[in-house]
Amino acid sequence: MRRIVAKASKPDCGSDPKKRQIIDLDAHTFKILSIADASKEINIKALIEKSLRKKTKDLEDANLYTYLAKNDPDGQVYLNSKEQIAFEKEMGL
Known part of the structure; x- marks a missing residue:
């Protein structure tokens, strides 16, 4: 090892x-x-450090989203039908 x-x-x-x-x-x-x-x-050290920085950033984003979804109800507002259609069109759904 x-x-x-x-x-x-x-x-x-x-x-x-x-x-x-x-x-x-x-x-x-x-x-x-x-x-x-x-x-x-x-460099192995640089590779590991880069990978850990990316993972940390992903974890920070996930934790921030979880906090906001729990504590900021404005983030949980549903789209009206017009907004839903526009969103689906933009995303190619």
Whole structure:
């Protein structure tokens, strides 16, 4: 099993502080990431960080939607028939 080490670092001017974390990767996962690293000239660390940032953004969006749907009833207003037809036409439904 391979380990990727991550530690907390001090923030640069105006940026968020970074956190480091140790994660364990099984040999197969590490091998596949290493091949991707070599073939695409992308660093394993950068690949993992990019993937986690995207996942975090998706989670933030989902959490925000859940909060708004629960606490902001204006987001749950149904369309009238004219708006429904326009929406379906725009979406190709």
